[in-house]
Amino acid sequence: MQRDDDVIALPSRRRFLATTAIASTGLVIACFVPFGMRKAFAQDSPKPQPVDPNAFVRIGADDTVTVLLKHSEMGQGIWTSMPMVVAEELDCDWSRVRVEHAPAAPAYAHTAFGIQMTGGSTSTWESFEQLRTAGAMARAMLVQAAAAAWKVDPKTCRTENGMILSGTRKARYGEFAEAAAKLAPPKTVPLKDAAKWGVIGKPTRRVDSQAKVTGTAQFGIDIQRPGMLVGVVARPPVFGGKVVRVDAAKAKAVPGVVDVVQIPQGVAVLAKHFWAAKQGREALVVEWDHGAGAAMSSAALRSEYQGLAGTRGAVAKTAGDVDAALGSAAHRVEAEYELPYLAHAPMEPLNCTVEIGKDGCEIWTGTQFQTGDQGAAAKALGLKPEQVKVHTPFLGGGFGRRANPASDFVLEAVHAAKAAGKPVKLVWTREDDIRGGYYRPMWLSRMSAGIGEDGKPSAWAHTLVGQSIMAGTPFEMMIKDGVDGSSVEGIGTYLASIPNHRVDLHSPKSPVTVLWWRSVGHSHTGFVVESFVDELAHAAKQDPLAYRLSLLPQGSRDRRALELAAAKFGWGKPLPKGRAAGLAVHESFGSHVAQVAEVSVESGRIRVHRVVCAIDCGPVVNPLGVEAQIQSGIVYGLSAALYGKITFKDGKVEQGNFHDYPVLRLDAMPVVEVHIVPSTDKMGGVGEPGTPPIAPAVANAVFALTGKRLRKLPFDLA
Numbered sequence: 080m081q082r083d084d085d086v087i088a089l090p091s092r093r094r095f096l097a098t099t100a101i102a103s104t105g106l107v108i109a110c111f112v113p114f115g116m117r118k119a120f121a122q123d124s125p126k127p128q129p130v131d132p133n134a135f136v137r138i139g140a141d142d143t144v145t146v147l148l149k150h151s152e153m154g155q156g157i158w159t160s161m162p163m164v165v166a167e168e169l170d171c172d173w174s175r176v177r178v179e180h181a182p183a184a185p186a187y188a189h190t191a192f193g194i195q196m197t198g199g200s201t202s203t204w205e206s207f208e209q210l211r212t213a214g215a216m217a218r219a220m221l222v223q224a225a226a227a228a229w230k231v232d233p234k235t236c237r238t239e240n241g242m243i244l245s246g247t248r249k250a251r252y253g254e255f256a257e258a259a260a261k262l263a264p265p266k267t268v269p270l271k272d273a274a275k276w277g278v279i280g281k282p283t284r285r286v287d288s289q290a291k292v293t294g295t296a297q298f299g300i301d302i303q304r305p306g307m308l309v310g311v312v313a314r315p316p317v318f319g320g321k322v323v324r325v326d327a328a329k330a331k332a333v334p335g336v337v338d339v340v341q342i343p344q345g346v347a348v349l350a351k352h353f354w355a356a357k358q359g360r361e362a363l364v365v366e367w368d369h370g371a372g373a374a375m376s377s378a379a380l381r382s383e384y385q386g387l388a389g390t391r392g393a394v395a396k397t398a399g400d401v402d403a404a405l406g407s408a409a410h411r412v413e414a415e416y417e418l419p420y421l422a423h424a425p426m427e428p429l430n431c432t433v434e435i436g437k438d439g440c441e442i443w444t445g446t447q448f449q450t451g452d453q454g455a456a457a458k459a460l461g462l463k464p465e466q467v468k469v470h471t472p473f474l475g476g477g478f479g480r481r482a483n484p485a486s487d488f489v490l491e492a493v494h495a496a497k498a499a500g501k502p503v504k505l506v507w508t509r510e511d512d513i514r515g516g517y518y519r520p521m522w523l524s525r526m527s528a529g530i531g532e533d534g535k536p537s538a539w540a541h542t543l544v545g546q547s548i549m550a551g552t553p554f555e556m557m558i559k560d561g562v563d564g565s566s567v568e569g570i571g572t573y574l575a576s577i578p579n580h581r582v583d584l585h586s587p588k589s590p591v592t593v594l595w596w597r598s599v600g601h602s603h604t605g606f607v608v609e610s611f612v613d614e615l616a617h618a619a620k621q622d623p624l625a626y627r628l629s630l631l632p633q634g635s636r637d638r639r640a641l642e643l644a645a646a647k648f649g650w651g652k653p654l655p656k657g658r659a660a661g662l663a664v665h666e667s668f669g670s671h672v673a674q675v676a677e678v679s680v681e682s683g684r685i686r687v688h689r690v691v692c693a694i695d696c697g698p699v700v701n702p703l704g705v706e707a708q709i710q711s712g713i714v715y716g717l718s719a720a721l722y723g724k725i726t727f728k729d730g731k732v733e734q735g736n737f738h739d740y741p742v743l744r745l746d747a748m749p750v751v752e753v754h755i756v757p758s759t760d761k762m763g764g765v766g767e768p769g770t771p772p773i774a775p776a777v778a779n780a781v782f783a784l785t786g787k788r789l790r791k792l793p794f795d796l797a
Contacts, residue, residue, distance in 0.1 A: 105256035108136040108217045134186065135213040136165055138221070142241055142253040144169065145177045149187035150206065151197040151447050152180070153425075153474030153481070154711070155766045156704035158287040161206055163700055167278040168214030168271060171252065172241035178286065183449035183469035194450035198482045198595070200668035200764020203700055207762065215268040223265075224258035225250055273698070273759075282703045287473070297472045299445040300506065302432040307502040308337055310495050311356045311511070314345040317369040317730035318516060319590035322346060326364035333359040342494035344487065349499050353506055372590040373730040377521075380727070381417070383587065384523040384544040388415070392542060392583040393561030396571065399579030404538030408529025412618050416526070416607045417791040420725035421519035421596055422740060427475020428512050431492035434502040439466035444489055445474035447482030451553075455486035456493045478715070479595040483517060484552040513740050514732040518725055519596030520546040522603040526611045529579075534619025535629065536573070539580040543567060545603070546593045547586040561586070565595070569604035569667055569771065572637060573612060576630045591727075597715055598767040601667040605771025606720075606778070606792065609663035613779040614788065623662060623779065624650050636671040636695045637664050639756050644673035644693035647754050658688065661779025663772040669763025670696040671756075674713070676749075676776040680785060683796055687717060687749040687777055695756035696763045705765050706753040712769020713751055718742040720774035722793050 137145040146165050152158040162176045181187045187195045190205055218238055225243040226233040236245040241252050273279075290296035315321060325346055327339035335355025340347050346365060350356035405411060431444040433456075440460055446452050449469050457464045474481060492505040507515065522545040529538035547563035549555050557564060562584050574580045596602055616626035624645050631638040641664040654660060657679050664673040677689040692709050699705055722741040726733045734740040778789040787796065 105137060105139040105253065106217065106220065106260040107134055108138070108213050108220075135210060136169070136217050138217060138252055138256045138259075140253045140256055142172065142175050142251050143177055144171045144175055144252075145179060146210075147179055147181040149181045149195060150202040151445070151471055151474050151477070151481075152287065153197070153445070153447070153477040155202070155708055156285055156701065157202050159283055159285045160203060160700040160704050161210060162286070163278050163281075163283060164207060164210040165214040167276055168211045169218050170238040170240065173278070175241060176286070180471040183453045183467075183471070188450065194448070196450065196482060197447045197477070198479060199599075200670070200766040200768065202764075202766075204669070204697075204762040204764065207700075211270050212268060215270055216264060217259075219265050219268050220259040220262050221252055221255050223262055224255040228255070228258065279700050280698070280702070283701050284703065291473070298427055298475050299432070299443060299472050300427055300430045300475070302443040302472065302504060304432060304434050304502040304504070307432070307434075307504055308349040308351065308499060309353045309356050310347045310349040310492075310503050310505045311353070311360050311508065312342070312345045312347045312491055312495075312505065313360050313363050313365055314511070314515065315367055315369070316514075317367070317372045318375075318592060319370040319372040321368045321370065322365060323368050324366040329362040329364065330359040333362055335359075338499055339363070340495060340498035342491060342498060344491050344494070347491070347495040347498070347505070349495065349503060356506075357508065369730060370590070375590070375727050375730045377419070377726040377728070380521060380589075381523070384521070385415075387544045387585040387587065388523055388525040388542050390585075392544075392585040394581065394583050395562045395567045396574060396580065396582040398574075398581075399538075401538050401540050401579045401581040404579035405527060405529045405540065408537055409532050410530050410618060412526075412528045412530065412611075412614055414526045414611055414614060414788070414790055416524045416610065418522040418603045418606065419723070419792065420521045420591065420593075421602075421719055421723050422513050422725055422734075423476075423478040423480035423517075423596055424512060424737075424740065424742065425474075425476025425478060425480060428509060429480070429488040429507040429515075430504060431489050432502065432504040433492040433496035435460065435496050439468065440493070441468045441470065442489065442492075443470045443472060444492075445472055445477070445481055446489065447474070447477050447479070448484070448486070451484055452486045452489045455490055459490055459493050460497065478597040479599070480517060483594060484554065485592075487517070509737065510735040513725070513734050513736060516592035517594035518591065519602060520548065520593045524603070524607040526607070528611070528615055530615060530619055534615075534621050534626070536577045536615055537579060539574065539577045541570060541582045541607075542585070543582070544585040544587065546589055546591070548593050548595055548599070550586065565600045567600060567604065569601040569665060570608055572608060572664070572666065573630045575632075597712070598667055598770040601665065601767070601771040602719070605663070605665040605667070606774045609665060609772065609775035610778050610788075610790065613661070613663075613775070613782070617782070622651075627662075627664065636756075636758070636760060637666055637673070640664060640671045640673040640693045640695045643754055643756055644675050644691050647693065647752060648675040648677075648691040650675060657784075659780050659784035661776050661781070661783055663775040663779065665768070665771045667768045667771055668766075669761060670694055670765060670768040671763075672709070672768045672772050674772040674776045676773065676780045678777055678780040678784060680781070680796065685721065685777065685781060685794055685796065686747070689750045689752075690773065690776070691752045691754070692769065692772075693754045693756055694765065694768065695758045695760065696765050696768070697758050697760045698762050699755060702755060705755060708765045709753045709769040710751045712767060713773050714743050714748070716770040716773035717747075717749075717777070720777055720792055720794060721747075724793055
């Protein structure tokens with residue numbers, strides 16, 4: 080990360096003027112930060128394309144400051160934290176700040192990945208310097224315009240709360256917005272020292288809350304277009320299946336149904352409203368070719384995975400002689416852990432509205448992958464990407480599902496609108512969502528460790544079995560020597576302290592479509608590693624906290640988070656009768672999170688009463704946003720730990736809605752305390768790191784209470 084007292088070089092005057100609009104209503108600020116690596120979805124060529132400057136800030140004559148958000152707001156709070164970064168350097172009036180989602184355009188590409196997207200808990204650290212620069216640049220140009228009008232040295236001017244002041248003179252930003260737009264941008268802009276921050280780091284209430292509470296916020300499912308039809312799709316009930324024959328007579332007889340069209344993904348029923356489309360789909364008569372997937376079952380998959388776990392896979396990490404060290408160890412510990420397929424289950428079902436015109440196409444959808452969806456739609460329609468306009472409304476949850484390299488829900492709507500010749504809003508039901516695939520993969524891990532007389536591990540062997548989420552996508556290039564890095568991320572917390580270790584991976588193929596799920600590989604490795612190290616601690620007859628601290632380097636961020644969480648919880652102090660505590664620590668997405676869970680077992684069911692969490696995520700923009708995201712991650716992780724599973728029988732998904740794929744309800748919500756470790760280390764993400772530690776913390780607490788090890792998710796005490 081750039082030092083706080085550094086300056087950033089800005090684009091040339093010619094390039095600036097070529098890429099900004101000078102409007103009579105005010106100033107448009109553009110900012111350019113060069114890309115690092117690029118993993119673009121290039122339509123015609125995989126070669127990197129020239130990078131355009133990114134327009135982020137508009138200042139109006141009425142003093143409004145509009146921040147264009149290139150990332151998608153899906154509940155994670157960047158609608159507030161990103162404008163805070165601009166406001167810090169701009170010295171504007173916070174009450175005058177407005178936010179809009181930026182359009183889909185190369186100018187808004189992620190500076191690390193080269194495409195416009197939201198994911199990987201990257202939004203804040205990725206945009207931090209860009210938006211600081213944009214704010215500082217706008218402030219400098221406004222000051223320059225005022226100084227010229229007042230015929231004073233700009234150095235005599237200062238700003239505060241949207242005002243420019245010099246001696247007895249003062250003016251609102253809006254008064255000089257138009258004049259500032261005509262100036263050449265400064266070659267460099269100084270950024271504030273962190274010690275002088277007054278907005279960044281200040282607990283700030285979310286600016287989108289009122290619109291969401293009052294119902295005025297627009298989500299994708301709210302979109303209406305003139306002449307629009309609403310559609311649902313009948314998809315193969317077995318993954319890999321295909322349509323053989325369709326009889327649409329009964330569907331077309333349903334009042335309100337307008338058309339039935341076959342698309343590559345299945346059969347779309349289009350109607351005047353959703354209920355008619357749904358009833359029409361139920362009346363469809365479709366003959367399916369289920370294909371080889373019809374023989375699939377969860378039991379058969381489990382057997383296959385166990386067989387693979389008994390063999391060596393592609394080596395992800397290795398050091399020393401593991402087999403010899405295991406053979407000579409004073410004590411050996413072995414365990415096997417299982418995790419099921421999981422659906423993302425965002426509260427807003429997947430949806431997409433498409434309107435195709437003579438010269439292009441417009442799309443309204445809650446997407447995390449603007450560039451990918453824009454390119455996929457363009458290819459399907461024979462258009463150039465710039466002919467496809469993507470509007471991003473608020474997202475009612477994403478968790479990775481709306482960042483699909485296959486653009487599945489977008490392409491369905493595109494094909495339906497093309498076939499119908501009318502605007503179409505395609506909506507997924509909850510059953511469509513639960514049964515529609517792109518799940519977190521099913522995983523099995525087989526562990527073996529040797530511990531010495533001192534109780535510390537001398538050997539560690541870990542074999543993982545699970546589908547690759549990168550295989551078959553534009554990100555397949557990230558698979559190296561047979562190892563998908565996202566499959567094994569999060570396994571290295573303790574390996575540096577273990578001289579002999581080996582991690583190997585099997586990535587079996589399956590017709591079941593898989594995708595990143597909140598915290599990606601960490602969602603399974605966090606549970607496995609922190610559960611197993613707890614087993615080692617008990618085998619060594621040592622306190623689980625002391626054992627972990629003995630393996631973590633002094634001063635490490637994991638250690639600081641763990642110590643803070645334990646201290647705030649009161650680790651070691653007596654708990655109410657019938658309760659016990661367990662802990663876990665895990666690093667993901669650049670942030671280090673420790674959690675202590677207090678649990679009881681009531682009528683054979685696990686009850687989580689309290690979770691104390693500490694996070695070291697580096698510099699914090701909005702502490703309230705960090706707290707909310709950690710709470711959210713814990714809820715999401717608890718839902719999976721206590722209830723979540725997608726299972727198969729005869730190739731079909733057995734779950735369909737929240738009655739058999741439950742999420743945590745209000746009466747099961749624990750008290751959650753979030754503590755932020757003061758840190759000037761590299762900034763990390765906060766949207767996902769709260770999820771991985773919660774399942775092992777609860778499992779370890781249950782063991783402390785009952786003596787029963789829970790090695791399979793969701794938990795089952797039977």
